[in-house]
Amino acid sequence: MQDSTxxxxxxxxxxxxxxxxxxxxxxxYAAVLGWTFRPGGLGEGLAVAEVEGAPVAEIGALAGxxxxxxxxxxxxxxxxxxxxxxxxRERGGTVGVGPVSFETGGRGALATDRDGAxxxxxxxxxxxxxxxxxxxxxxxxxxLTLNAFDAxxxxxxxxxxxxxxxxxxxxxxxxxxxxxxxxxxRLNSGPVETAxxxxxxxxxxxxxxxxxALEPALEAAEALGGRVMSDIEENASERWAALRDPxxxxxxxxxxxxxxxxxxxx
Numbered sequence: 001m002q003d004s005t006x007x008x009x010x011x012x013x014x015x016x017x018x019x020x021x022x023x024x025x026x027x028x029y030a031a032v033l034g035w036t037f038r039p040g041g042l043g044e045g046l047a048v049a050e051v052e053g054a055p056v057a058e059i060g061a062l063a064g065x066x067x068x069x070x071x072x073x074x075x076x077x078x079x080x081x082x083x084x085x086x087x088x089r090e091r092g093g094t095v096g097v098g099p100v101s102f103e104t105g106g107r108g109a110l111a112t113d114r115d116g117a118x119x120x121x122x123x124x125x126x127x128x129x130x131x132x133x134x135x136x137x138x139x140x141x142x143x144l145t146l147n148a149f150d151a152x153x154x155x156x157x158x159x160x161x162x163x164x165x166x167x168x169x170x171x172x173x174x175x176x177x178x179x180x181x182x183x184x185x186r187l188n189s190g191p192v193e194t195a196x197x198x199x200x201x202x203x204x205x206x207x208x209x210x211x212x213a214l215e216p217a218l219e220a221a222e223a224l225g226g227r228v229m230s231d232i233e234e235n236a237s238e239r240w241a242a243l244r245d246p247x248x249x250x251x252x253x254x255x256x257x258x259x260x261x262x263x264x265x266x
Contacts, residue, residue, distance in 0.1 A: 007165060008077040008126055008131075008165070008179075009077050009078065009079055009159075009160070009163070009164035009165065009166075010076065010077065010078075010159040010160055010161045010163070010164035010165070010166045011076065011077060011131075011132075011164065011165065011166050011177075011179040011184060012074050012075065012076055012077075012132045012138075012141055012179075012184055012185060013075055013076060013077040013122055013126045013130070014057070014058070014074075014075040014120075014122060014126065014127070014130070015057045015058075015072060015073065015074050015075065015138060015141075015207050016057060016058040016059070016060060016072070016073050016075070016120070017057065017058070017059045017060070017070070017071070017072050017073075017249055018060055018062040018068060018070060018071055018073065018249075019059060019060070019061060019062070019070045019245075019247045019249065020061060020070060020247050021061065021247065022045060022046075022047060022059060022060070022061040024246065024247070025059050025061075025245065025247065026047060026059065027224065028221070028224045028225070028226065028245055028246060029049060029059070029245075031220040031221075031223075031224055032211075032217050032220045032221045032224070032226070032243075032253070033049075033209055033211060033217070033253070034051065034211075034212075035049040035050065035051060035056060035057075036049070036050050036051070037049055037050065037059070038050060040058055040060065045060055045061040045062070046058060046059070046060040046061075047059050047060075050136075051136035052136065054129070054130075054135060054136050055127050055130060056136050056137065056138075057138075069248060069249075070245070070247035070248045070249040071118065071204075071248075071249050071250070072205075072206070072207045072249055072250070072251050073110065073118055073119065073120050073205070074119055074120065074141050074185075074205045074207060075108065075119070075120035075121065075122045076119065076120070076121055076122070076159050077121075077122055077123075077126060078121045078122065078123050078159065078160075079123065079160075080123060081098070081099035081107040081108065081109055081121055081122075081123040082099060084109070084121050084123075084158060084159070085098070085099055085109055085111070085121070087157060087158045088111045088158050091114070091154055091157055091158060092114040092154075093111050093112060093113050093114055093154065093158065094111060094112045095109055095110070095111045096110045096111060096112065096118075097109060097110040098110060099121075099123070102124075105124050105125065106122060106123060106124025106125060107122075107123045107124060108120060108121065108122045108123070108124075109121050113145075113151060113154055113155070113203070114150075114151075114154055115145050115146045115147075115151065115203040116202060116203050117143060117144075117145060117151075117202075117203040117204050117205055118204065118205065119205055121159075131179065131182075131184070132179070132184035132185070133179075133182050133183065133184050134182070138207050138208055138209050138210075139208045139209065139210040139254050140183060140184060140185060140186065140208045141184065141185040141186070141205055141206070141207055141208070142185065142186050142187075142188055142205070142206045142208060142252075143185065143186070143187040143188065143203070143204075143205050143206075144188055144203055144204055144205075144206060145187060145188070145189055145203040146189060146203060147189050148173065148174055148175045148187040148188055148189040149170070149175060149189075151175070151187050151189075152168055152175040152187055155187075156168065161177070165179060165180060166178060166179050166184075173188070173189060174186050174187060174188050174189075175187040204250070206242070206250060206251065206252055207251050207252070208240060208251075208252040208253070208254050209251060209252070209253055209254070210253075210254055210255070210256075211253045211254070211255050212255065213255055214232065214239050214240070214241065214253060214254075214255040217253045217255075218241060218243070218253070221243050221245070221253075224246065225245075225246035226243055226244060226245050226246055227243065227244045228241055228242070228243060229241075229242040229243060229244050229250065230242040234257070236257075237256060237257055237258075238254050238255060238256050238257055239254065239255055239257060240252050240253060240254035240255070241253060
Protein backbone atom coordinates (compact mmCIF):
# COMPACT_ATOMS: atom_id res chain seq x y z
CA MET A 1 0.00 0.00 0.00
CA GLN A 2 3.03 2.31 0.03
CA ASP A 3 5.31 3.71 -2.64
CA SER A 4 7.93 6.41 -3.11
CA THR A 5 6.93 9.93 -4.07
CA UNK A 6 8.69 9.68 -7.45
CA UNK A 7 5.54 9.11 -9.50
CA UNK A 8 3.65 11.78 -7.56
CA UNK A 9 6.16 14.64 -7.39
CA UNK A 10 4.33 17.96 -7.58
CA UNK A 11 0.93 16.28 -7.46
CA UNK A 12 -1.56 16.06 -4.59
CA UNK A 13 -0.62 13.03 -2.48
CA UNK A 14 -2.90 13.20 0.59
CA UNK A 15 -5.59 15.20 2.38
CA UNK A 16 -6.10 15.64 6.10
CA UNK A 17 -8.61 17.25 8.43
CA UNK A 18 -7.66 19.14 11.57
CA UNK A 19 -10.64 18.97 13.90
CA UNK A 20 -11.39 19.37 17.60
CA UNK A 21 -13.46 16.28 18.35
CA UNK A 22 -12.13 13.16 16.63
CA UNK A 23 -15.02 10.88 17.59
CA UNK A 24 -17.66 13.38 16.45
CA UNK A 25 -15.80 13.93 13.16
CA UNK A 26 -15.68 10.19 12.54
CA UNK A 27 -19.43 9.86 13.12
CA UNK A 28 -20.12 12.77 10.78
CA TYR A 29 -17.93 11.63 7.89
CA ALA A 30 -18.99 8.00 8.26
CA ALA A 31 -22.62 9.08 7.77
CA VAL A 32 -22.00 11.62 5.00
CA LEU A 33 -19.25 9.90 2.98
CA GLY A 34 -19.55 6.25 4.06
CA TRP A 35 -16.08 6.06 5.57
CA THR A 36 -14.74 3.61 8.12
CA PHE A 37 -11.74 4.39 10.32
CA ARG A 38 -8.61 2.83 11.78
CA PRO A 39 -5.97 4.37 14.07
CA GLY A 40 -3.46 6.57 12.26
CA GLY A 41 0.22 5.72 12.16
CA LEU A 42 1.67 9.14 13.02
CA GLY A 43 0.56 9.43 16.64
CA GLU A 44 -2.37 9.43 19.01
CA GLY A 45 -5.47 11.42 18.19
CA LEU A 46 -5.27 10.49 14.51
CA ALA A 47 -7.44 8.22 12.39
CA VAL A 48 -7.17 7.10 8.76
CA ALA A 49 -10.44 7.07 6.80
CA GLU A 50 -10.97 4.11 4.49
CA VAL A 51 -13.44 2.93 1.87
CA GLU A 52 -13.44 -0.81 1.18
CA GLY A 53 -10.08 -1.04 2.95
CA ALA A 54 -8.43 1.64 0.80
CA PRO A 55 -7.09 4.77 2.56
CA VAL A 56 -8.86 8.01 1.67
CA ALA A 57 -7.83 10.71 4.14
CA GLU A 58 -6.63 11.36 7.67
CA ILE A 59 -8.47 13.06 10.51
CA GLY A 60 -6.67 14.42 13.55
CA ALA A 61 -7.83 16.16 16.71
CA LEU A 62 -5.28 18.92 16.16
CA ALA A 63 -7.31 22.11 15.69
CA GLY A 64 -7.70 22.76 19.40
CA UNK A 65 -4.12 21.79 20.23
CA UNK A 66 -2.66 24.03 17.53
CA UNK A 67 -5.26 26.77 18.10
CA UNK A 68 -6.21 26.84 14.42
CA UNK A 69 -9.63 26.67 12.71
CA UNK A 70 -10.91 23.25 11.73
CA UNK A 71 -10.02 22.76 8.07
CA UNK A 72 -9.15 20.31 5.33
CA UNK A 73 -5.60 20.53 3.98
CA UNK A 74 -4.23 19.20 0.70
CA UNK A 75 -0.65 17.86 0.65
CA UNK A 76 1.66 17.80 -2.37
CA UNK A 77 4.54 15.38 -2.87
CA UNK A 78 8.02 16.91 -2.99
CA UNK A 79 11.50 15.50 -3.37
CA UNK A 80 13.10 17.57 -0.61
CA UNK A 81 11.07 19.29 2.10
CA UNK A 82 13.85 21.67 3.16
CA UNK A 83 14.44 22.93 -0.36
CA UNK A 84 10.69 23.29 -0.94
CA UNK A 85 10.27 25.30 2.25
CA UNK A 86 13.08 27.59 1.11
CA UNK A 87 11.34 28.15 -2.23
CA UNK A 88 8.05 28.92 -0.45
CA ARG A 89 9.71 31.64 1.61
CA GLU A 90 11.67 33.01 -1.34
CA ARG A 91 8.45 33.45 -3.31
CA GLY A 92 6.49 35.23 -0.60
CA GLY A 93 4.73 32.31 1.07
CA THR A 94 4.78 31.58 4.80
CA VAL A 95 5.78 28.35 6.54
CA GLY A 96 3.73 27.75 9.67
CA VAL A 97 4.89 24.27 10.74
CA GLY A 98 7.95 22.22 9.84
CA PRO A 99 9.52 20.56 8.15
CA VAL A 100 8.75 17.94 10.80
CA SER A 101 10.24 14.42 10.70
CA PHE A 102 8.05 11.42 11.51
CA GLU A 103 8.88 7.90 12.69
CA THR A 104 7.60 6.56 9.37
CA GLY A 105 10.53 8.27 7.64
CA GLY A 106 8.55 11.03 5.99
CA ARG A 107 8.89 14.77 6.48
CA GLY A 108 6.10 17.30 6.18
CA ALA A 109 5.36 20.99 6.50
CA LEU A 110 2.36 23.31 6.49
CA ALA A 111 2.51 26.60 4.63
CA THR A 112 0.38 29.36 3.16
CA ASP A 113 0.74 30.76 -0.33
CA ARG A 114 1.07 34.48 -1.07
CA ASP A 115 -2.70 34.98 -0.79
CA GLY A 116 -3.13 33.02 2.45
CA ALA A 117 -4.36 29.63 1.23
CA UNK A 118 -3.02 26.81 3.43
CA UNK A 119 -1.38 23.74 1.87
CA UNK A 120 0.98 20.99 2.93
CA UNK A 121 4.07 19.36 1.47
CA UNK A 122 5.23 15.79 2.01
CA UNK A 123 8.61 14.15 1.43
CA UNK A 124 8.54 10.37 1.80
CA UNK A 125 6.45 7.33 0.99
CA UNK A 126 2.86 7.76 -0.13
CA UNK A 127 -0.08 5.39 -0.42
CA UNK A 128 0.25 3.45 -3.64
CA UNK A 129 -2.78 3.92 -5.86
CA UNK A 130 -4.00 7.03 -4.00
CA UNK A 131 -4.53 9.49 -6.80
CA UNK A 132 -7.00 12.35 -6.92
CA UNK A 133 -9.78 11.58 -9.36
CA UNK A 134 -9.47 7.80 -9.20
CA UNK A 135 -10.67 5.07 -6.87
CA UNK A 136 -11.84 6.35 -3.51
CA UNK A 137 -9.49 9.33 -3.36
CA UNK A 138 -11.07 12.82 -3.58
CA UNK A 139 -12.68 13.62 -6.92
CA UNK A 140 -10.64 16.79 -7.32
CA UNK A 141 -9.09 19.72 -5.48
CA UNK A 142 -9.95 23.35 -6.08
CA UNK A 143 -7.96 26.44 -5.16
CA LEU A 144 -10.22 29.44 -4.66
CA THR A 145 -7.82 32.35 -5.00
CA LEU A 146 -7.44 35.97 -6.01
CA ASN A 147 -5.65 35.30 -9.31
CA ALA A 148 -5.41 31.77 -10.63
CA PHE A 149 -2.59 32.59 -13.03
CA ASP A 150 -0.42 34.23 -10.38
CA ALA A 151 -1.12 31.27 -8.09
CA UNK A 152 -0.09 28.85 -10.83
CA UNK A 153 3.28 30.61 -11.09
CA UNK A 154 3.79 30.36 -7.32
CA UNK A 155 2.86 26.67 -7.03
CA UNK A 156 4.62 25.78 -10.26
CA UNK A 157 7.90 27.18 -8.97
CA UNK A 158 7.50 25.88 -5.41
CA UNK A 159 6.40 22.36 -6.37
CA UNK A 160 8.53 22.14 -9.54
CA UNK A 161 5.59 21.30 -11.74
CA UNK A 162 7.73 21.59 -14.86
CA UNK A 163 10.02 18.80 -13.62
CA UNK A 164 7.49 16.19 -12.49
CA UNK A 165 4.72 14.00 -13.94
CA UNK A 166 2.23 16.87 -13.87
CA UNK A 167 1.25 19.47 -16.41
CA UNK A 168 -0.91 22.58 -16.41
CA UNK A 169 -3.29 24.02 -18.95
CA UNK A 170 -5.21 27.29 -19.09
CA UNK A 171 -8.96 26.95 -19.62
CA UNK A 172 -11.03 30.14 -19.55
CA UNK A 173 -10.43 31.69 -16.11
CA UNK A 174 -9.04 28.49 -14.60
CA UNK A 175 -5.70 26.75 -14.43
CA UNK A 176 -6.03 22.97 -14.55
CA UNK A 177 -3.40 20.66 -13.07
CA UNK A 178 -3.20 17.18 -14.58
CA UNK A 179 -1.39 14.10 -13.33
CA UNK A 180 -0.72 11.53 -16.05
CA UNK A 181 -3.28 13.33 -18.21
CA UNK A 182 -6.10 13.29 -15.66
CA UNK A 183 -7.32 16.54 -14.03
CA UNK A 184 -6.58 16.54 -10.30
CA UNK A 185 -6.82 20.22 -9.32
CA ARG A 186 -8.31 23.46 -10.57
CA LEU A 187 -7.06 26.91 -9.66
CA ASN A 188 -10.02 29.25 -9.86
CA SER A 189 -9.94 33.01 -9.32
CA GLY A 190 -13.65 33.60 -9.89
CA PRO A 191 -15.16 32.99 -6.42
CA VAL A 192 -12.88 35.38 -4.52
CA GLU A 193 -12.36 38.21 -6.98
CA THR A 194 -14.38 40.43 -4.60
CA ALA A 195 -12.81 39.05 -1.42
CA UNK A 196 -11.91 42.55 -0.28
CA UNK A 197 -15.63 43.30 -0.11
CA UNK A 198 -16.50 39.95 1.49
CA UNK A 199 -14.19 39.27 4.44
CA UNK A 200 -15.79 35.86 5.03
CA UNK A 201 -14.50 34.73 1.62
CA UNK A 202 -10.80 34.01 1.64
CA UNK A 203 -8.42 32.01 -0.56
CA UNK A 204 -8.37 28.32 0.32
CA UNK A 205 -7.91 24.84 -1.09
CA UNK A 206 -11.21 22.98 -1.13
CA UNK A 207 -11.48 19.19 -1.31
CA UNK A 208 -14.26 17.62 -3.41
CA UNK A 209 -15.35 14.15 -2.24
CA UNK A 210 -17.44 11.86 -4.41
CA UNK A 211 -20.68 10.36 -3.10
CA UNK A 212 -23.11 7.91 -4.76
CA ALA A 213 -26.02 10.39 -4.53
CA LEU A 214 -26.03 14.03 -3.56
CA GLU A 215 -29.27 14.60 -1.60
CA PRO A 216 -28.74 11.76 0.93
CA ALA A 217 -25.26 13.14 1.70
CA LEU A 218 -26.62 16.66 2.24
CA GLU A 219 -29.42 15.36 4.45
CA ALA A 220 -27.02 13.27 6.52
CA ALA A 221 -24.75 16.27 6.98
CA GLU A 222 -27.56 18.50 8.21
CA ALA A 223 -28.88 15.79 10.53
CA LEU A 224 -25.49 15.62 12.27
CA GLY A 225 -24.99 19.35 12.68
CA GLY A 226 -23.38 20.24 9.36
CA ARG A 227 -24.55 23.02 7.06
CA VAL A 228 -25.10 23.22 3.31
CA MET A 229 -23.16 26.33 2.27
CA SER A 230 -24.10 26.70 -1.40
CA ASP A 231 -26.76 26.01 -3.95
CA ILE A 232 -26.35 22.79 -5.88
CA GLU A 233 -24.27 23.40 -9.00
CA GLU A 234 -23.89 21.12 -11.98
CA ASN A 235 -22.24 20.62 -15.32
CA ALA A 236 -22.77 18.03 -18.02
CA SER A 237 -21.52 15.12 -15.91
CA GLU A 238 -21.99 15.86 -12.19
CA ARG A 239 -23.62 17.90 -9.43
CA TRP A 240 -22.00 19.27 -6.30
CA ALA A 241 -22.57 21.43 -3.22
CA ALA A 242 -20.35 22.93 -0.53
CA LEU A 243 -20.73 21.78 3.08
CA ARG A 244 -19.42 22.85 6.45
CA ASP A 245 -18.98 20.11 9.05
CA PRO A 246 -20.10 20.67 12.67
CA UNK A 247 -16.62 21.92 13.59
CA UNK A 248 -16.57 24.45 10.75
CA UNK A 249 -14.39 22.72 8.14
CA UNK A 250 -15.44 23.36 4.54
CA UNK A 251 -15.53 20.66 1.86
CA UNK A 252 -17.60 19.74 -1.19
CA UNK A 253 -19.56 16.63 -2.13
CA UNK A 254 -20.10 15.72 -5.75
CA UNK A 255 -22.16 13.03 -7.48
CA UNK A 256 -22.21 11.78 -11.03
CA UNK A 257 -25.32 12.59 -13.04
CA UNK A 258 -25.36 9.03 -14.31
CA UNK A 259 -26.21 7.89 -10.77
CA UNK A 260 -27.83 10.98 -9.26
CA UNK A 261 -30.39 12.85 -11.29
CA UNK A 262 -31.32 16.49 -10.62
CA UNK A 263 -34.19 16.98 -8.17
CA UNK A 264 -34.56 20.74 -8.32
CA UNK A 265 -33.05 21.49 -4.89
CA UNK A 266 -31.55 24.97 -4.64
